[in-house]
Amino acid sequence: MKRAALLALLVAAIVVAFVLAKGSGSNNNTSTSASGAPVTIHVVNGKPQGGIQKITLNKGDRVRFTVDSDVSDEIHVHGYNFHKDVKKGGSVSFNFPATIDGIFVIELESRGEQIASLQVNQ
Ligand SMILES: [Cu+2]
Structure with missing residues (x-):
């Protein structure tokens, strides 16, 4: 039970990190491709x-x-x-x-x- 909760927390942290990394990456792409x-x-x-x-x-x-x-x-x-x-x-x-x-x-x-x-x- 405890271990499962820890695992879930770890997975959540990885997902958040992935979403943040992906978000900033695609923003950069948008601004460069859009500018000029x-x-x-x-x-x-x-x-x-x-x-x-x-x-x-x-x-x-x-x-x-x-x-x-x-x-x-x-x-x-x-x-x-x-x-x-x-x-x-x-x-x-x-x-x-x-x-x-x-x-x-x-x-x-x-x-x-x-x-x-x-x-x-x-
Ligand atoms: Cu006009």
Whole structure:
């Protein structure tokens, strides 16, 4: 009985240690993979291929993404209020510092079609 209780305690301690180690490890992975890796958004028939793309990074990182589009439109980054034209079959790149935290819509302005969601964590 006593020995079983000790064993249970030991198992619990190992599980806690494992969860803590795993938790911090995956957090590190998330922040490194999210910070500043350039993203390409493909617009096909005026819509984002694979659905609305998520760009997640931390304040202070650089926001870097490219839109290649089969329609001509204007790319609008809400919150930061950047506008750039893209030609049919062309591409346009953005590269700016993430100075404002929050979740912002990136869209094809004239169509009102959201192509990406920019999430800047504080
Ligand atoms: Cu807009």
